[in-house]
Amino acid sequence: MESNGLSTQWGLAELHGSLTDPAISSMNLLNELIDEYPRAISMAAGRPYEEFFDIRLIHDYLDAYCEHLRRDRKMDEAGVTRTLFQYGTTKGVIPDLIARNLAEDEDIDAAPESVVVTVGAQEAMFLVLRTLRADERDVLLAPAPTYVGLTGAALLTDTPVRPVRSTENGIDPDDLVLQLKRAGEEGKRVRACYVTPNFANPTGTSMDLPARHRLLDVAEANGILLLEDNAYGLFGAERLPTLKSLDRSRSVVYLGSFAKTGMPGARVGYAIADQRMPDGGLLADQLSKLKGMLTVNTSPIAQAVIAGKLLRNDYSLVKANTREIAIYQRNLRHTLDALTRELGDRPGVGWNTPTGGFFVTVTVPFTADDALLEHAARDHGVLFTPMHHFYGGKGGFNQLRLSISLLTPELIEEGVRRLAALITARLP
Numbered sequence: 001m002e003s004n005g006l007s008t009q010w011g012l013a014e015l016h017g018s019l020t021d022p023a024i025s026s027m028n029l030l031n032e033l034i035d036e037y038p039r040a041i042s043m044a045a046g047r048p049y050e051e052f053f054d055i056r057l058i059h060d061y062l063d064a065y066c067e068h069l070r071r072d073r074k075m076d077e078a079g080v081t082r083t084l085f086q087y088g089t090t091k092g093v094i095p096d097l098i099a100r101n102l103a104e105d106e107d108i109d110a111a112p113e114s115v116v117v118t119v120g121a122q123e124a125m126f127l128v129l130r131t132l133r134a135d136e137r138d139v140l141l142a143p144a145p146t147y148v149g150l151t152g153a154a155l156l157t158d159t160p161v162r163p164v165r166s167t168e169n170g171i172d173p174d175d176l177v178l179q180l181k182r183a184g185e186e187g188k189r190v191r192a193c194y195v196t197p198n199f200a201n202p203t204g205t206s207m208d209l210p211a212r213h214r215l216l217d218v219a220e221a222n223g224i225l226l227l228e229d230n231a232y233g234l235f236g237a238e239r240l241p242t243l244k245s246l247d248r249s250r251s252v253v254y255l256g257s258f259a260k261t262g263m264p265g266a267r268v269g270y271a272i273a274d275q276r277m278p279d280g281g282l283l284a285d286q287l288s289k290l291k292g293m294l295t296v297n298t299s300p301i302a303q304a305v306i307a308g309k310l311l312r313n314d315y316s317l318v319k320a321n322t323r324e325i326a327i328y329q330r331n332l333r334h335t336l337d338a339l340t341r342e343l344g345d346r347p348g349v350g351w352n353t354p355t356g357g358f359f360v361t362v363t364v365p366f367t368a369d370d371a372l373l374e375h376a377a378r379d380h381g382v383l384f385t386p387m388h389h390f391y392g393g394k395g396g397f398n399q400l401r402l403s404i405s406l407l408t409p410e411l412i413e414e415g416v417r418r419l420a421a422l423i424t425a426r427l428p
């Protein structure tokens with residue numbers, strides 16, 4: 001057979017460099033171990049609680065949205081049908097309802113035209129980074145450790161990520177100033193800094209109010225954007241204002257998701273990008289251009305389901321998640337209490353004490369890597385996430401992340417007991 005000049009025996013060296021990066025492939029290990037050891041208690045997956053899932057709600061939410069189209073938008077039946085079945089506008093069919101929700105729950109004043117509805121927050125991250133990455137000078141700052149989805153989006157857009165120190169109070173604004181100075185001295189241009197002020201993934205830490213104001217001041221003074229990810233903000237004992245609600249200089253691009261608060265299977269997220277472009281329009285318009293070539297639009301049916309949930313709950317996800325908030329607070333207390341009972345007197349073992357969110361970070365006096373994870377699954381029947389995955393393999397080798405969101409109190413008790421047996425066996 002005559003060759004067409006292309007080899008079908010491609011190696012990874014001939015494909016995009018991100019495919020060999022540990023951040024892209026590391027999380028596959030968890031899925032493989034879950035399949036291989038189905039009886040292991042998973043304290044690894046940051047998934048929402050499932051007890052309140054009810055397929056009837058999907059139909060109820062769709063009905064609510066269709067009623068809204070007829071009543072409030074004065075659509076006839078052909079218009080309602082077309083809205084759900086046809087391609088929607090690139091920015092989405094529910095930006096106005098998202099803006100109402102943000103005003104209700106977060107005191108964020110977002111014009112509907114600044115909203116781009118995306119396929120999960122992951123697409124929103126990709127669109128923002130792809131838009132900001134103009135040439136090889138451009139870099140992104142992010143706390144160390146940071147969410148692997150952000151790291152993955154940066155890899156796919158060829159955006160180098162530089163670490164900023166993270167403390168018990170979240171990202172350190174003073175170290176951010178230092179990293180900005182260093183980048184400038186090296187001829188680099190920092191376009192943005194990714195930050196999760198509320199119950200960050202993976203650490204569970206939050207920023208206090210003075211640190212939030214300080215971060216905004218640094219961003220404004222240095223002309224950079226803050227990419228605020230607020231996936232877990234509803235699930236705390238105390239709810240501090242978002243950076244976006246405090247922002248007076250349009251320094252914040254707000255990355256939102258309905259995965260934890262609406263329905264993860266709908267895969268609906270959004271970006272609020274109200275920064276004005278010098279030649280007119282908003283940054284949101286530029287994101288929309290890229291989205292039109294990436295996913296065309298976000299499923300109108302998925303958007304309709306999320307919209308119906310908002311409409312049925314007076315636009316408030318706080319109201320819609322009353323039961324879930326109580327469950328996550330209960331699970332967090334159970335996890336921290338169980339850790340104290342099982343590991344409180346073990347030398348060199350410690351953990352942080354978040355006041356909300358899905359995650360707790362445990363520190364141990366030995367290496368907690370993928371080999372230990374496999375040993376934990378096989379011999380102790382428990383799964384966790386090694387923290388080195390969130391450091392890009394450059395740190396966190398004596399830490400592990402526990403997720404508290406998906407389990408019952410009984411499974412939390414048993415999971416921590418199994419984890420304690422694993423840790424105790426490794427101690428001198």
